[in-house]
Amino acid sequence: MRIGIAGLGQIGGSLALALRPAHEVRGYDIAREARDAASAAGLGVVDELDALLPADAVIVATPMSAVLPTLAALAPRARSAVLLDVASVRGPVDAFAREHAGDARLVGMHPMAGRSVPGFAGADPALLVGRPFLLVPTVTSDAAAMALAGEIARAVGGVVTVCSAAEHDRIVALVSGLPLALALALSVAASEGVEDVATFAGPGYRDMTRLAQTAPDLAESLLLANSGNVVAAIARLRTLLDGLERAVAERDALAVRDIVARASAARSGLG
């Protein structure tokens, strides 16, 4: 396949590196440094977004704030190219597809992957292996476009699940937005209460605050572009935390044991 990739950050760069061995891949990034880094890594790079077309597929892997403008620029010229995008909140793309996609076929392809090193420097094809790839059809998606998205996701080692935009955003608020919110709140709360956290923190605290180093634009998008679902997820969490706090305050060992058992069972098998 001829595959264009717009945005050569951690995810776009990882996709490019993973697809390159078996496909004709061209990448583009608005930042000269990212293009140079990708080029130095041996990727085919073009100097303009338009030059990613014609192609069988173009994957938009820009920050959230640039996804809709990039899709808007590509859609009129897409012709047979399927336009994929990795946006981690689907509502805005879903609405865009209804109103502005024209004849272009849009499919969401959101990999549940990432690490703390931003930009092309954080790109690594291994990042995507074994990760859930959430395929989200829009009103413009046909069977061929969905099949192509699945083929690309599997080609990079992803494990494909299909869901609606509404279901995606509800679930991602629970498994991605809420964990981020908790990591942010924990990181600030602990640092307010402990003068030098590093002196006292073990691996558990490190794990529980790693998401506090999510790239700021991604963190904002995960919370604000999905605000209704994130607020609902926080409400759900608060109910559990209030119950646990009550059990701890009353030294109710049975109640604590119950939530520990439920949490452990829910977590088991997740690796």
Add this chain to the structure above:
Amino acid sequence: MRIGIAGLGQIGGSLALALRPAHEVRGYDIAREARDAASAAGLGVVDELDALLPADAVIVATPMSAVLPTLAALAPRARSAVLLDVASVRGPVDAFAREHAGDARLVGMHPMAGRSVPGFAGADPALLVGRPFLLVPTVTSDAAAMALAGEIARAVGGVVTVCSAAEHDRIVALVSGLPLALALALSVAASEGVEDVATFAGPGYRDMTRLAQTAPDLAESLLLANSGNVVAAIARLRTLLDGLERAVAERDALAVRDIVARASAARSGLG
């Protein structure tokens, strides 16, 4: 030094393996299987707690619920042996030392280390390297006992910090109890809201729920034996989370950006 270790679980086993190359180490565990596993790993093992004495130091590394009974059994026969214990909540040992230690010298030595594999099977000397070791004096600790505790902590690669029992428990509630409480609440909340979490979870969710698999007795101790501090830590967290939720609900990008920046700054340099 002659060092006895009572409790050959993940922490006691790791200490034994790490100390063995340079010291005369004997281990004891109430469970036959743990003794056999330690023996098979080449550790010197005794069949009774009493046989750990005489020694220069005995480290009590049992589950929290057995720490005071074990110290009570050792104290009358300790003579010159310093009694260390790795309990992750210090209040109870502090009170015990005031009232029941007799002539024995007790020092807390709490390593901020651990992983999800329980028992001697999870023992690994590398587990302790570079981890904070919180040394907590009791009324019975003299300078020589503190120096010996520091020597042992450094011998296994620990980074030593000294603090009072009250300060220890306040801080550990923030960097250990609170993260545990959040992991438990998140694991249950997400599993209630998502039918098959594993289908959707990425590495962030995995990191944020790993502590849900803390051994049940340790989880209970961390929360219940330190309940006042844990409740205060949850209250502190709730203030932050409420503020973040308000910012998300009102789509207040500036406020979200502010907490992301504060959280990231607090987390930086923690690895």
